[in-house]
Amino acid sequence: NAGVTQTPKFQVLKTGQSMTLQCAQDMNHEYMSWYRQDPGMGLRLIHYSVGAGITDQGEVPNGYNVSRSTTEDFPLRLLSAAPSQTSVYFCASSPPSVFNPYEQYFGPGTRLTVT
Amino acid sequence: DAKTTQPNSMESNEEEPVHLPCNHSTISGTDYIHWYRQLPSQGPEYVIHGLTSNVNNRMASLAIAEDRKSSTLILHRATLRDAAVYYCILAYGGATNKLIFGTGTLLAVQP
Numbered sequence: 001n002a003g004v005t006q007t008p009k010f011q012v013l014k015t016g017q018s019m020t021l022q023c024a025q026d027m028n029h030e031y032m033s034w035y036r037q038d039p040g041m042g043l044r045l046i047h048y049s050v051g052a053g054i055t056d057q058g059e060v061p062n063g064y065n066v067s068r069s070t071t072e073d074f075p076l077r078l079l080s081a082a083p084s085q086t087s088v089y090f091c092a093s094s095p096p097s098v099f100n101p102y103e104q105y106f107g108p109g110t111r112l113t114v115t
Numbered sequence: 116d117a118k119t120t121q122p123n124s125m126e127s128n129e130e131e132p133v134h135l136p137c138n139h140s141t142i143s144g145t146d147y148i149h150w151y152r153q154l155p156s157q158g159p160e161y162v163i164h165g166l167t168s169n170v171n172n173r174m175a176s177l178a179i180a181e182d183r184k185s186s187t188l189i190l191h192r193a194t195l196r197d198a199a200v201y202y203c204i205l206a207y208g209g210a211t212n213k214l215i216f217g218t219g220t221l222l223a224v225q226p
Contacts, residue, residue, distance in 0.1 A: 094211040106160065
């Protein structure tokens with residue numbers, strides 16, 4: 001298993017540009033999530049999904065869109081990049097876990113710089 | 116979501132035990148206690164979780180106070196590879212798809 005993979009590893013955008021961060025997992029996990037981590041801070045939840053076709057907002061959803069058309073993929077779209085979105089983005093997945101917790105598996109991250 | 120409070124940083128010597136504390140005085144009956152750690156330049160990795168009873172796994176032990184208002188992650192013999200930020204997280208029902216991370220405890224391990 002490759003686990004959770006993220007592409008690209010690094011990206012530089014100009015203000016106003018749009019792009020999609022890719023996330024894929026090969027563990028057949030229903031739960032997937034996107035987090036961002038600013039320097040010296042903990043992770044903050046952007047969006048999450050409990051299965052194909054179902055997404056919901058986390059703590060900091062503004063400026064980001066997600067969709068979940070398959071179990072494997074959960075792309076994160078930046079609509080119009082702003083310098084405040086400069087961060088490291090982590091994708092994560094786990095089996096369904098309410099009242100039956102499993103570990104959440106994290107990808108290696110995408111480092112995004114917006115100039 | 117209930118909040119957790121952890122020390123900003125701690126130091127340990129290699130091969131000695133480490134006790135990482137976490138306060139969560141507003142924990143509810145359905146909140147599970149999760150611990151994750153993040154090594155430098157990597158994504159977080161799962162360490163352990165529990166609800167009411169103490170838990171052991173190959174990585175660590177989790178000691179939960181009887182009133183559940185605090186918990187302690189125990190690394191039995193710290194190694195240099197254990198130097199990381201350790202996050203204590205409460206999750207309603209244990210749901211792992213929407214973990215709310217704090218700033219964690221930065222653990223330094225001295226040789």
